[in-house]
Amino acid sequence: MQIINPATEEIITSLEEDTIFTLETKLALLKTAQPAWANQTLSERISVITKFSSLLEAEIEELAAVLTSEVGKPLQQSRNEVNGARARIKWMLANAEKYLADEVMVDEPGLKEVIRYEPLGVVCNISAWNYPYLVGVNVFIPALLSGNAVMYKPSEYATLTGLQIEKLLKQAGIPNDVFQIAVGAKETGAALMEMDFNGYFFTGSYITGKLIYEKVAAKMVPCQLELGGKDPLYVAEDIADVVSTAINTADGAFYNNGQSCCAVERIYVHENNYEAYVNAFVAEVNGWTTGLPTTDGVYLGALTRKDQIAVLENQVKDALNKGARLLTGGKAVDGKGYYFEPTVLTNVTNDMLVMQEESFGPIIGIMKVQDDTEAIKMMQDTSYGLTASVYTSDQTKAEKILARLDAGSGYWNCCDRVSAALPWSGRKHSGIGATLSHQGLRAFTKTKGYHLRG
Numbered sequence: 052m053q054i055i056n057p058a059t060e061e062i063i064t065s066l067e068e069d070t071i072f073t074l075e076t077k078l079a080l081l082k083t084a085q086p087a088w089a090n091q092t093l094s095e096r097i098s099v100i101t102k103f104s105s106l107l108e109a110e111i112e113e114l115a116a117v118l119t120s121e122v123g124k125p126l127q128q129s130r131n132e133v134n135g136a137r138a139r140i141k142w143m144l145a146n147a148e149k150y151l152a153d154e155v156m157v158d159e160p161g162l163k164e165v166i167r168y169e170p171l172g173v174v175c176n177i178s179a180w181n182y183p184y185l186v187g188v189n190v191f192i193p194a195l196l197s198g199n200a201v202m203y204k205p206s207e208y209a210t211l212t213g214l215q216i217e218k219l220l221k222q223a224g225i226p227n228d229v230f231q232i233a234v235g236a237k238e239t240g241a242a243l244m245e246m247d248f249n250g251y252f253f254t255g256s257y258i259t260g261k262l263i264y265e266k267v268a269a270k271m272v273p274c275q276l277e278l279g280g281k282d283p284l285y286v287a288e289d290i291a292d293v294v295s296t297a298i299n300t301a302d303g304a305f306y307n308n309g310q311s312c313c314a315v316e317r318i319y320v321h322e323n324n325y326e327a328y329v330n331a332f333v334a335e336v337n338g339w340t341t342g343l344p345t346t347d348g349v350y351l352g353a354l355t356r357k358d359q360i361a362v363l364e365n366q367v368k369d370a371l372n373k374g375a376r377l378l379t380g381g382k383a384v385d386g387k388g389y390y391f392e393p394t395v396l397t398n399v400t401n402d403m404l405v406m407q408e409e410s411f412g413p414i415i416g417i418m419k420v421q422d423d424t425e426a427i428k429m430m431q432d433t434s435y436g437l438t439a440s441v442y443t444s445d446q447t448k449a450e451k452i453l454a455r456l457d458a459g460s461g462y463w464n465c466c467d468r469v470s471a472a473l474p475w476s477g478r479k480h481s482g483i484g485a486t487l488s489h490q491g492l493r494a495f496t497k498t499k500g501y502h503l504r505g
Contacts, residue, residue, distance in 0.1 A: 052065065052066050052067075052068050052207060052210070052234070052235065052236060053065050054066065054121055054210060054211060055121075056120050056121065056123075057121075057122065057123035057353040057354060057355050057356070057357070057388060057389045058120075058123050058343055058344050058345075058352060058353040058388045058389075059343075059387055059388055060387050060388060060389075063120055063121065063211070064211070066210060066234055067234070068234055068235035068236070068238075068239060069233050069234050069235050069239055069242075071242055074202075074233060074239070074242055074243065074246065075246070077202065077231040077233070078173065078202060078231075078246055078247070078248075080228040080231065081173045081200040081201075081202060081228060081229065081231055082172075082173055082200070083228065084200055084226055084227075084228035084229050085170070085172060085173055085198075085199065085200035085229065087226070088195075088198060088199075088200060088226060088229045089169075089170050089198030089199075091198075093147060093148060093151060093152070093196070094148075096195065096196050096198070097144055097147055097148075097196065098224075099195075099223050099224040099225055100140065100143075100144060100192060100195065100196060100223070101144055102222075102223040102224060103140075103219055103220055103222075103223035103225070104137050104140045104141065104144070105223075106219040106222055106223055107133055107136065107137050107140075107184075107219065108137060110215075110219065111130060111133050111134070112130075113215075114129075114133050114184075114212070114215055115129035115130045115132075115133060116129075116345075117211050117212055117215055118132065118133075118183065118184070118209070118212050119344050119345060119352070120211070121208065121209055121210070121211050121212065122180055122181070122183075122208060122209055122212075122355045123308075123344055123352045123353030123354060123355050123388075123389065124307055124308070124310075124344055124352050124355075125344045125349045125350065125351075125352045126344060126345055128306070128307060128352075132182055132184050132185055133184055135184070135185055136184035136185050136187070136188045138471065139185070139188050139189070139192075139471040139487070140188055140192055141471075142471035142472060143188075143192055143193055143196060143471065143492065144196075146489065146492065147193075147196050147492060149489075150168075150489040150492045150493060151168050151196065151197055151492060151493070151496070152168075153165050153166065153167050153168075154166040161504060161505070162502075162503070162504055163501075163503040164500070164501065164502055164503070165500070165501040165503065166498055166499075166500055166501075167498070167499045167500075167501060168197065168493060168496035168497075168498060169198075169496055169497050169498075169499055170197050170198035170199045170495065170496060170497075171194075171199055171249040171250045171272075171273060171495055171496065171497055172199060172200070172248075172249030172250075173199065173200045173201075173202065173248055173249050174190075174194050174199050174200070174201055174202070174248060174249060174250040174251070174252060174495060175201075175202045175204070175243050175246070175248040175250070175251050175252070176190045176191055176194065176201055176202065176203045176204065176252045176253075177204045177240055177243065177251070177252070177253045177254070177255070177263070178190065178203065178204065178205050178206060178209075178213070178254055179206055179209075179254040179255050179277075180205075180206035180207075180208035180209040180355055180356075181307065181310045181311060181312070181355065181411075182307070182311070183205060183206065183209040183212045183213065183216075184212070184216075185469070186254045186277065187203070187205075187213075187216060189254075189277075189475065189486040189487055189491065190252045190254075190486060191203055191216075191220075191230070193486075193491055193492045193494065193495050194252075194495040195220075195225065195229070195230070196492070197492065197493075197495045197496050199249075199250075199495055200228070200229045200230070200231075201229070201230050201231070202231050202233055202243065202248065203216070203217070203230060203231070203232055203233065204232070204233035204234075204235070204239060204240060204243060205232070205234075206255075207235065207236040208355050208356060210234055213232055213234075214232060217230060217231075217232045240259075244263060244266045244267060248272065249272055249273075250272050250273040250274070250275075250495070251263060251267050251272065251273070251274045251275070252274075252275045252277075252486075252494075253274075253275070253276050253277070254276075254277040254278075254312075255277075255278065255279075256278065256279055256409075257278045257279055257409075257435075257480040257481075260276040260278045260482065263276065264276060264483070273484075273494070274483075274484075275482070275483060275484030275485075275486070275494060276477075276482040276483050276484065277312070277475070277477065277482050277484075277486060278312070278435075278437075278477055278480060278481050278482040279312050279409045279411070279435065279437070279480070279481060280312050280313060280314075280316065280409065280435045280436070280437030280438060280477065280481050281316045281317060281406075281407065281408070281409055281433045281434075281435040282313055282314065282315055282316050282317075282435075282437055282438045282439060282440070282458075282466075282467075283315075283316070283317050283318075283319065283429070283430040283433070283439050283440070283456075284300055284303070284304075284315045284317070284318045284319070284439075284440040284441075284442070284466055285318075285319045285320075285420075285423075285426040285427075285430060285439075285440070285441050285442065285452065286300070286318070286319070286320040286321060286324055286328055286442045287321055287423065287426075287441065287442060287443035287444075287445075287448070287449075288321040288323050288324060288422075289443055289444045289445060290324060290442050290443055290444060291444050293324050293327045293328050293331065294327070294331040296328065296442050297327075297328050297329075297331035297332040297335060298331065298332075298335045299465075299466075300315060300318065300332070300440075300442070300466060301332050301335045301336055302335075302467075303315040303440070303466035303467035304316070304318070304415045304467075305336065305339075305350075305351065305393055305413050305415070306467060308351055308352065308353075308354055308391075308412060308413050309410060309411060309412045309413045309414065309415075310354070310355060310411050310412065311467060312437060312481075313437055313438045313460070313466075313467050313468075313469065314411075314467055315415070315440065315466050315467060316409065316410055316415070317399075317405075317406045317415070317416050317418070318415060318416070318417045318418065319417075319418050319419075319420045319425075319426045319429050319430065320417060320418070320419060320420065321419075321420060321421075321422070321426070322419050322420065322421055325417075325419040328417075329378070329395075329397055329417055332395065332417065333378050333379055333395055336379060336380075336393045336395055337379055339351055339393060341384065341390060341392070341393070342390075343388075351390075351393060351413055352390075353388045353389045353390050354389040354390065354391055354412060355389070356389070357389045359389070359391075359411060359412055360383050360389060360391055362410070362411075362412070363383075363391050363394070363410065363412045363413075363414055364382065364383070365404065366403075366404045366405040366408070366410060366414060367381045367382070367394060367396070367405070367414070369403055369404045369405070370396050370399060370403045370404070370405045370416065373400065373402065373403050374398055374400070375396045375397065375398050375399045375400075375403060375405075375416070376396065376397045376398040377394070377395075377396055378395045378396070378397055379392070379393065379394065379395050380392035380393050380394030380395065380413070380414070381394050391412055391413055391414075392413070393413040393414075394413060394414040394415070395414075395415055395417065396414070396415070396416045396417070397416075397417050397418075397419075399416035399417065399418050400418070401418070401429055401432050403416065406418070407432075407433070409435070423448070423452060426452070427452055427455055427456070430452075430456055431455070431456060431457070433479075434479055434480045435477070435479060435480050435481045436456075436457045436458045436459060436477055436478030436479040436480070436481045437458060437459055437460065437477045437478075437481035437482075438458055438459065438460040438461070438462060438466070438467075439453060439456045439458040439460075439461055439462070440461075440462040440463075440465065440466040441453060441461075441462070441463055441464075442463075442464055443463070443464070446463055449463040449464070450463065457478050457479060458477075458478060458481075459474070459475070459476035459477045459478055459481065459482075459485075460473070460475070460476075469487070470487070471487050471488070472487075472488055473487060473488050474486070474487055474488040474490045474491065475487040475488075475491070476490075
């Protein structure tokens, strides 16, 4: 399997993909090693993960360089990702005892009733390329903390980062056979579906997630899916500072080249703010630098996948054919590397691909609406349900609007953010189950109720 630098199209290295035989061998090792890991105390497991977090800090420059080389994001954004992963780990470590320890529900003379959180066993984590550290730690850290062994399949576009994660986990003290890497692309993932795991945790596209869900259903084991989104944002009439809102929401739409599940993917603006908002938004976008992600000051690096350029070109073409107006961008950048100009479309309608299908690139449609009612109607018009954002001076109004939207996360005067303390979950085509928060810690356990008389 060739690892290609998307910024230069140069081959970084080649890796040997796993076969059915090597995957089965790794699974056997995981099954043998998991009970001993589960029998360690939670405090011992916390100590190991604490050391892993320290190693992330110590090795951040190398880790960021590797990440940038294979996914194309600017070097500072790679550093930000590693630091963000450490922040999430910190929350998990601080709360693991609280949410994984036994819960005494009844304690009276002659009777104690207890909930115990036992590990699932050996879990399969098929991870994503856009934020391999952030989406990775959402799964393998709580899985390990709760006593599971993990088969971790990094995306084929972020395998070198996956190998870095494995190296540092084992340096930190994770037993060699408690965490194994599955190296490969689609065929490797398909092989894992046929194997005997105690849970499946996938981050990626709706199409692949649906296939996995159907494939493993008969096994009757937990299957969580963190999928994509077509996340809407509404700028209401009463927003205090239109220019500042435009600047902040442009970043919410284009950070990491728009390659974020929770990136703002469609924007609705009250007609009284529309012109000022669009002008400020375009001015902000035109002030960014696109180029080699290792160059200081670059905001937009390369897209990770070459195939996504055709998806974006098709969305632009479809929008223009249906009457949209292109204000900036709209095409791939000439030369080596998978670069696409930051693209802003106005005069859009909700029947356009750019407003319905996940873009996962530096492209946005901005639509004028007459009032809150029309905004809600447009925001509801989606098969996805990951996040939704409302910018207004009135918190009560924002919460009323967000309550009517079938999304896992609601934002008031912010967007494109994740908190370790809150559940990260999707609805409809955006997934099933939750990571992060106490729900995310317990997602890797099975409960047993103890009725103790004596």
